[in-house]
Amino acid sequence: MRKKERAAIVIERLKEAYPDVECTLEYDDAWKLLVSVRLAAQCTDERVNVVVQGLYEKYPGIRELAAAEPEDIEAIVKPCGLGHSKARDISKAMRMLRDEYDCRVPDDFDELMKLPGVGRKSANLVMGDVFGKPAIVTDTHCIRLCNRIGLVDDEKDPKKVEMALWKIIPPEEGNDFCHRLVYHGREVCTARTTPYCDKCVLRDVCKEYPKLEKLKTQKAKRVQAAKTTATNKGKTAKTKKEKK
Ligand code: SF4
Numbered sequence: 420m421r422k423k424e425r426a427a428i429v430i431e432r433l434k435e436a437y438p439d440v441e442c443t444l445e446y447d448d449a450w451k452l453l454v455s456v457r458l459a460a461q462c463t464d465e466r467v468n469v470v471v472q473g474l475y476e477k478y479p480g481i482r483e484l485a486a487a488e489p490e491d492i493e494a495i496v497k498p499c500g501l502g503h504s505k506a507r508d509i510s511k512a513m514r515m516l517r518d519e520y521d522c523r524v525p526d527d528f529d530e531l532m533k534l535p536g537v538g539r540k541s542a543n544l545v546m547g548d549v550f551g552k553p554a555i556v557t558d559t560h561c562i563r564l565c566n567r568i569g570l571v572d573d574e575k576d577p578k579k580v581e582m583a584l585w586k587i588i589p590p591e592e593g594n595d596f597c598h599r600l601v602y603h604g605r606e607v608c609t610a611r612t613t614p615y616c617d618k619c620v621l622r623d624v625c626k627e628y629p630k631l632e633k634l635k636t637q638k639a640k641r642v643q644a645a646k647t648t649a650t651n652k653g654k655t656a657k658t659k660k661e662k663k
Pocket residue numbers: 567568607608609614615616619620621622625626627628631
């Protein structure tokens with residue numbers, strides 16, 4: 420099956436499985452999404468959603484956050500990990516928004532990329548979620564699932580995965596498709612060696628499925644063999660004891 424055909428089926432199946440999707444980072448303003456997505460690196464979205472509440476209570480706007488000392492930001496965002504570098508990036512980005520963009524988040528991919536701490540993933544997320552423009556967000560779930568399903572070939576580099584997906588995913592579908600991959604990656608196609616394929620709606624189009632099924636069967640056989648050996652050992656020990 421060609422990748423484009425496979426992609427079209429996957430898009431439709433995931434739409435049925437997860438009709439309503441949205442970004443799991445909570446925000447009510449574009450600049451807040453920028454802050455949250457920076458904090459989300461190596462941290463859960465749930466924790467970010469809690470931590471930013473304290474941050475926005477103290478600094479309710481771009482101007483306030485831009486005026487804050489990076490150390491004061493760090494004291495609040497520390498629970499998200501990498502507090503020093505995240506606080507530094509947030510501070511620099513807010514200052515840039517204040518000084519060069521009149522406190523507005525630009526709706527242009529290349530302009531977004533100029534902001535400190537903003538990479539392709541963050542810029543795509545803002546373009547798609549805030550401005551409703553075509554976007555492909557290649558996070559860890561997207562990369563894992565696209566490799567397993569067979570939408571990319573053994574490719575782990577986020578930019579290369581993004582570029583490969585642009586060729587096979589219709590632009591207007593990209594943003595929601597990536598959100599759905601996150602949902603599916605958390606609930607079904609998890610990072611475990613053997614994900615929950617038995618619950619998956621993509622089994623018949625997934626390239627990795629036959630391999631994973633084989634692995635699962637082999638594992639079950641090993642477990643059964645180990646159980647049989649243990650039972651036999653127990654029986655032998657019992658017989659020896661009885662003979663004595
Ligand atoms: S069949 Fe298994 S490996 Fe393939 S997408 Fe579904 S859960 Fe992931």
